[in-house]
Amino acid sequence: MMNQHGPALSSLLVGSSPSPTRGAGPLLATLFLSLVFLVLPALSARAAMNIQEVTSPKGITAWLVEDYSVPIVAIRFVFDGGATQDPPGKEGLANLMSGLFDEGAGNLDSEAFQIKLDEVGAEMSFDAQRDGIYGSMRMLADQRDGAFDLLRVAVNQPRFDQVPIDRIRAQILSGIIASERDPDTLAQRKWLDAIYGRHPYARPDQGTRQSIATITPADLSAFHKANFARDGLHVAVVGAIDAETLKQKLDLVFGSLPEKQALTPVPDIDLKLGQQLEVVYDQPQASLQLAYPGVKRNAPDFFAAVLMNEILGGGTFTSRLFDEVREKRGLAYSVSSDLVDHQHSEALSITTSTRADRAAETLAVVRDVVKRMADEGPTEAELAATKKYMIGAYAINNLNSSGAIASTLVEIQLGKLGIDYMQRRAALINAVTQDQVKAVAKKLLSAEPAVMVVGPKLGAANKG
Amino acid sequence: MTFQAEWLRGTLLGLALVMAAPALAGNNPDDGVVTDFLLDNGMEVVVIPDHRAPIVTHMVWYKIGSADEPPGKSGIAHFFEHLMFKATSNHAAGELDRAVAAIGGSDNAFTSYDYTAFHETVVPQALGEMMGFEADRMRNLILNDDVIKTERDVILEERRSRIDSNPQAVLDEEVDATLWQNQPYRIPVIGWMQEMEKLNRTDAMAFYNKYYTPNNAVLVVAGDVEPETVKALAEKTYGKVARGPDLPPRIRPVEPEQNTRRTVTLTDGRVSVPSFTTQWVVPSYHTAKPGEAEALDVLSEILGGGNRSRLYQELVVRQGIAATAGAFFQGTMLDDTNFTVYGAPRGDAKLADVEAAVDAEIARIAKDGVTSDELEKSKDRFVRSMIFARDKQEDMANIYGSTLATGGNVQDVQQWPDRIRKVTADQVKEVAARYLNLDHATTGYLLPQTQAGN
Numbered sequence: 027m028m029n030q031h032g033p034a035l036s037s038l039l040v041g042s043s044p045s046p047t048r049g050a051g052p053l054l055a056t057l058f059l060s061l062v063f064l065v066l067p068a069l070s071a072r073a074a075m076n077i078q079e080v081t082s083p084k085g086i087t088a089w090l091v092e093d094y095s096v097p098i099v100a101i102r103f104v105f106d107g108g109a110t111q112d113p114p115g116k117e118g119l120a121n122l123m124s125g126l127f128d129e130g131a132g133n134l135d136s137e138a139f140q141i142k143l144d145e146v147g148a149e150m151s152f153d154a155q156r157d158g159i160y161g162s163m164r165m166l167a168d169q170r171d172g173a174f175d176l177l178r179v180a181v182n183q184p185r186f187d188q189v190p191i192d193r194i195r196a197q198i199l200s201g202i203i204a205s206e207r208d209p210d211t212l213a214q215r216k217w218l219d220a221i222y223g224r225h226p227y228a229r230p231d232q233g234t235r236q237s238i239a240t241i242t243p244a245d246l247s248a249f250h251k252a253n254f255a256r257d258g259l260h261v262a263v264v265g266a267i268d269a270e271t272l273k274q275k276l277d278l279v280f281g282s283l284p285e286k287q288a289l290t291p292v293p294d295i296d297l298k299l300g301q302q303l304e305v306v307y308d309q310p311q312a313s314l315q316l317a318y319p320g321v322k323r324n325a326p327d328f329f330a331a332v333l334m335n336e337i338l339g340g341g342t343f344t345s346r347l348f349d350e351v352r353e354k355r356g357l358a359y360s361v362s363s364d365l366v367d368h369q370h371s372e373a374l375s376i377t378t379s380t381r382a383d384r385a386a387e388t389l390a391v392v393r394d395v396v397k398r399m400a401d402e403g404p405t406e407a408e409l410a411a412t413k414k415y416m417i418g419a420y421a422i423n424n425l426n427s428s429g430a431i432a433s434t435l436v437e438i439q440l441g442k443l444g445i446d447y448m449q450r451r452a453a454l455i456n457a458v459t460q461d462q463v464k465a466v467a468k469k470l471l472s473a474e475p476a477v478m479v480v481g482p483k484l485g486a487a488n489k490g
Numbered sequence: 491m492t493f494q495a496e497w498l499r500g501t502l503l504g505l506a507l508v509m510a511a512p513a514l515a516g517n518n519p520d521d522g523v524v525t526d527f528l529l530d531n532g533m534e535v536v537v538i539p540d541h542r543a544p545i546v547t548h549m550v551w552y553k554i555g556s557a558d559e560p561p562g563k564s565g566i567a568h569f570f571e572h573l574m575f576k577a578t579s580n581h582a583a584g585e586l587d588r589a590v591a592a593i594g595g596s597d598n599a600f601t602s603y604d605y606t607a608f609h610e611t612v613v614p615q616a617l618g619e620m621m622g623f624e625a626d627r628m629r630n631l632i633l634n635d636d637v638i639k640t641e642r643d644v645i646l647e648e649r650r651s652r653i654d655s656n657p658q659a660v661l662d663e664e665v666d667a668t669l670w671q672n673q674p675y676r677i678p679v680i681g682w683m684q685e686m687e688k689l690n691r692t693d694a695m696a697f698y699n700k701y702y703t704p705n706n707a708v709l710v711v712a713g714d715v716e717p718e719t720v721k722a723l724a725e726k727t728y729g730k731v732a733r734g735p736d737l738p739p740r741i742r743p744v745e746p747e748q749n750t751r752r753t754v755t756l757t758d759g760r761v762s763v764p765s766f767t768t769q770w771v772v773p774s775y776h777t778a779k780p781g782e783a784e785a786l787d788v789l790s791e792i793l794g795g796g797n798r799s800r801l802y803q804e805l806v807v808r809q810g811i812a813a814t815a816g817a818f819f820q821g822t823m824l825d826d827t828n829f830t831v832y833g834a835p836r837g838d839a840k841l842a843d844v845e846a847a848v849d850a851e852i853a854r855i856a857k858d859g860v861t862s863d864e865l866e867k868s869k870d871r872f873v874r875s876m877i878f879a880r881d882k883q884e885d886m887a888n889i890y891g892s893t894l895a896t897g898g899n900v901q902d903v904q905q906w907p908d909r910i911r912k913v914t915a916d917q918v919k920e921v922a923a924r925y926l927n928l929d930h931a932t933t934g935y936l937l938p939q940t941q942a943g944n
Contacts, residue, residue: 095542096881136807144798144867147874166874193810200813200836204763207938310654311647343575343587343597353584356643359651379651411592418594422545422611427882 075425077435077445080263082273084281088261089435089445090272093428097167099265101177102432103280104158104440106258110226110292110370111249116241118233120154120253122195123246127152127161129190132179136190139176146172150180156227157369158440159253164429167266170275178279181254186246195238202232209307213315213480220303221317221476225295227371251288256280258287262435264428294370300474304484312385312481313377314392319470320365320372323441329454330462331365331470335374336412337404337463338395338471339363341423344411350395351378357388374470382482389479400471403464417452524890525717526900529724531733532705536890536900537720538712540883546713547884548620549609550628551891553708554701556681557603557674557742557825565645565681566697568601569689572641574608575599578630583637586610586623603675604824605895611884614714621727628702628731638691646687649680657758658936662767665754665934669769673745673825703734708894712887740897745771745826752932761938763813764841765834768848768933772925774823776897783821784909785917786829786925790819791868792860792918793851794831798867800851801831809847811839824896829925841935852926859919872910 078090088103109120128143128150130136143150148165161181165173205211215230222228232238259280263272297317321331339347339362351361361378376396380388404412424434438447525537556567577583590597595612610620653659663678670676680686709728711720748771775783794801794817805812813836819829831852833844879885893903 093542095540096877098878098881140797144871147870149878164878166877193807196810196836197806197813200763200834204761204813204834206762208760208762310650341596342591344584344591352644354640356640357647359644359648379647379655381647381650411588415591415594418613419596420594421543422594422596425543426884429881 075431075448077448078269079445080269080272080276082276082281084277086256086259086261086276086280088263088272088276089439090262090267090269091264091431091435092266092268093264094167094266096428097266098164098428099167099170099173099263099267100162100164100428100432101261101263102160102162102429102436103259103261104160104436105253105255106158106260106287107253107289108155108158109229109231110156111253111290112226112229112233112237113245113290115237116233116245117229117237118198118231119241119245119249120159121232122191122198122238122241123184123186123249124152124154124159125194125198126186126190126246127180127184129194130185130187131176132183132185134179135185135187139180142172143176146176148173148176150177154231156231160436162429162432170267174275174278181279182282184246184250186243186250188243191241191243191246195241198232198238199235202230202235202238209305209309209480210313213303213305213313213478216303216305217315217476217478220301220478221297221299221373222295222371223298225370226292227295227368251284253287253289255284255287257285258289259283260436260439262432262439264432264435292370297371297373297476299476301476303476303478305478305480306483307480308482310382311379312382312388312479312484313379314385314389315478315480316376316392316396317476318374318376318396319473320367320374321466321470322372323367327462327466327469330458330466331374333409333412333416333455333458334399334404334463334467334470335363335365336416337408338399339376340412341419342415346395346399347376347378347392350391351380351388355391357381357384357391361392385479385481386484389477389484396471396475399467401468403460403467406460409458409460409463413455413458416455420448420451524900524904527717527721529704529729531729531731533724533728533731534708534894535720535724536708536710536894537715537717538710538883538886538890539715539717540712540886541714544614544714545611546614546617546711546715547609547611547887548617548624549607549710549712549887549891550624551605551607551708551710551895552701553604553706553737553740553895554606554697555602555604556677556679558701558740559674559677559697562685563689563693563697564677565679565686566689566693567606568680569642569645569686570694570697571599571601571606571608572645573633573637573694574627574631576637576641577632578626579632580626580630581623586627589616589619589623601679603679605892607891607895609887617711617715617720618723618727621723625727625731628704628707628728631698633691633694635691638689638694642686642689645680646683649683649686653678653680654683657756657760660758661754661756661934661936664756665767665769665932668752668754668934669771669828669932670745671748672743673771674742675823675825675827701737703737704728704731705733706737708891710887710891710894712883712890740824742825748930748932751929753935754933755935755937757937757939759939761936763834763836764935764937765814765832766841766845766933766935767830767832768845768931769828769830770925770927770931771826772819772829772921774825774827774896775821775893775902776824777826781909781913781917782921784906784913785921786819787821787872787910788865788868788913789855789860789918789922790817790829791871792864793817793855793922795868795871800855800864801833801848804851805833805844805847810837811835811847812844815844815848822892822896822898841937845933849928852922852928856919856923856926859915859922862915865913865915865918869910869913873907876907 075091080090081087112119130139146169148163150163153160163177218228321328339345347361351357358378358380363376366373366375425431527535559566590610593612593616595610597610599608667676772786773782801815805815813834815833817831820827831848833848835841835844
């Protein structure tokens with residue numbers, strides 16, 4: 027959510043989306059340089075990581091990685107549900123709520139809570155995503171009692187006072203207004219409507235001018251009660267804390283929550299592919315976005331699809347799309363493909379931005395690379411190299427800080443992959459055959475994609 | 491939140507890196523004990539052990555950035571960074587990327603005003619191989635016109651992507667060119683389009699031969715490795731590269747005194763909420779008198795470093811006129827740097843209201859100083875941000891690399907927390923009064939089209 031509470035500075039280091047952007051970051055020096063730092067790989071992979079399953083007396087389960095190398099503790103948790111649970115007409119409710127946990131709780135008003143949070147040296151953040159509301163806290167080990175206690179009041183007794191509600195709502199509104207004439211935002215809006223139709227995934231997580239205006243303290247309290255319950259909770263903790271202490275903290279923070287969530291069921295949805303969208307805007311570049319079918323996280327051909335995607339346009343400088351679009355032709359600075367898995371939909375998406383007068387050429391190259399993958403699949407050598415990459419890169423990409431480890435453990439829980447997933451993962455990847463990758467390539471990439479072009483009208487050359 | 495908040499996030503992050511600190515001892519006896527030494531050919535080496543995981547980050551920092559470019563060749567430093575991934579006399583183009591990918595590692599590079607860095611994160615067993623690749627491309631790059639042409643198209647797309655498609659970036663570029671009238675920071679790192687279009691093989695080779703030498707580079711290795719191992723591997727690889735000619739000191743044109751109020755305005759159809767940034771030229775850690783840059787760091791934190799800052803509390807919370815407001819100071823630069831405040835209105839408030847309120851806070855801090863509570867809490871935040879930074883080793887490597895590439899040394903990084911602790915309330919007031927002169931500031935306005943003509 028927008029409001030990065032917790033004296034921010036270093037908390038901003040957390041959270042990154044690795045993408046191959048070599049040389050990203052020349053501009054404005056350190057401004058962009060710092061963004062580049064975010065895409066840098068990381069170090070502490072903790073290969074011999076021991077994950078303990080800890081269950082508190084009141085029955086709260088968390089996965090724990092005990093580590094005393096740095097005197098900090100990181101906790102991450104998620105409640106199932108998320109923005110899909112926003113009632114119709116109240117879109118943006120989950121997002122607004124996630125901005126209010128450090129704006130007053132228990133007998134502390136907004137000001138008092140934030141002063142206390144600063145004093146105990148902890149950083150707390152909440153974030154409403156489509157399928158869950160996430161919370162994180164990073165604390166100094168020697169002040170963890172004070173930090174966990176603040177987390178307890180925030181999670182159990184958020185006050186939802188009118189004054190901070192109005193302030194945070196006004197900030198969100200300002201963000202909504204700020205992007206109202208931004209062609210990329212408008213394009214994304216159009217894209218979501220087109221591929222998701224009337225499914226909750228099509229709705230803007232931040233809500234609309236109208237919807238957020240209607241949200242009341244009573245809405246927030248009811249939403250909190252329905253979502254913050256123990257049966258939808260997943261927790262991971264990393265750092266300087268032992269299992270016995272953690273059990274007490276789990277009961278302290280989560281033990282008094284209601285037992286059961288009251289969620290509105292959300293249906294699965296197949297994306298509406300096979301359509302062409304165009305958002306015409308006179309700008310020097312055109313951005314291209316394509317969506318193909320994806321695979322579910324628990325599908326038997328999941329890893330075959332992951333390997334195929336990696337070869338097609340994944341996170342290295344060696345993918346086919348990178349090679350054909352950027353290295354050989356200089357058509358774009360970045361081009362990539364991603365497998366996107368939400369709880370109720372999945373897709374393989376390809377994005378790039380290119381000089382407006384060469385947009386048609388770029389789209390043709392992309393389509394051709396996709397077709398070749400669909401027809402022929404990967405070579406034996408590509409598959410072997412990519413398996414090695416994926417096995418080795420897991421730690422660097424996912425376990426590079428305490429917060430990243432906690433985050434990864436929560437995602438493994440959400441995917442129901444098992445506490446031994448990290449040990450099994452390499453074998454799952456190695457077991458994939460070339461034929462399986464060919465089959466999944468054909469299955470996903472033979473479909474007619476949804477394609478969106480944002481920029482000057484295709485074919486109409488722009489004086490770039 | 492908005493696009494603008496993302497931009498600010500980026501800027502604050504830079505600050506966090508500057509603030510992060512030397513590691514203290516962890517579980518392993520040598521964890522965090524930083525070693526530095528020189529190779530015979532003049533290459534500096536810094537080793538930051540961290541044995542939590544079997545991974546190392548290997549970085550080569552060249553003391554060459556866009557501010558060192560010859561006139562008329564803007565963008566050559568960044569363009570050359572891209573070209574470093576092409577073929578050498580020993581390795582085909584892409585071989586390094588494939589070697590890194592094959593072991594599940596990652597590699598990248600970046601360019602700034604004062605430095606250019608190349609890095610790989612890999613298992614420790616591959617460290618020697620990575621050093622081999624880096625030492626090789628330090629001297630053995632082969633460039634032909636085809637390679638130049640294609641990669642030049644890539645950087646032109648990069649410019650269109652990052653600057654030309656983004657009104658905030660277009661404005662920032664010209665605000666920089668206005669804030670800096672003489673110092674080379676006025677030129678964008680990516681370069682001006684018309685000069686980028688003409689960059690050629692001759693420019694690239696001249697740049698390469700002048701600056702890519704061991705005596706102009708700093709090697710930073712962080713991770714699961716011992717200093718002795720690094721030394722032995724470095725001597726076998728980098729140590730074989732001949733020392734280049736001594737480079738002249740990096741003395742660049744400096745800024746004259748600013749005697750005017752300067753404004754730069756962009757109105758754009760994509761903008762709906764107006765915003766502003768105001769900047770001043772201030773000393774960096776490299777150019778400041780002792781204690782002054784530290785005081786500027788503390789000032790930026792108290793004035794506008796986060797939700798407890800004066801600007802946030804006064805403008806966003808109490809007055810309720812701003813969607814966002816804050817300040818930052820970019821201290822890790824070779825030459826004088828910038829101190830920035832920013833804000834955007836919310837609700838019925840006007841941009842002018844927000845700007846006036848920001849100015850009022852600056853004037854108040856310059857006149858009345860800061861409280862001891864503010865001072866101590868801001869220092870605490872710096873100190874804990876360092877502890878948090880130790881959790882991520884790449885941050886440590888970046889801190890040492892950027893400091894050494896901007897005229898600092900290992901001790902400067904290690905003693906930084908103590909120097910921050912020594913900052914007094916008087917010093918904070920003094921730097922605010924001395925540098926944040928509202929009559930001699932440079933402001934950029936990003937405005938919606940409806941306000942054009944106002």
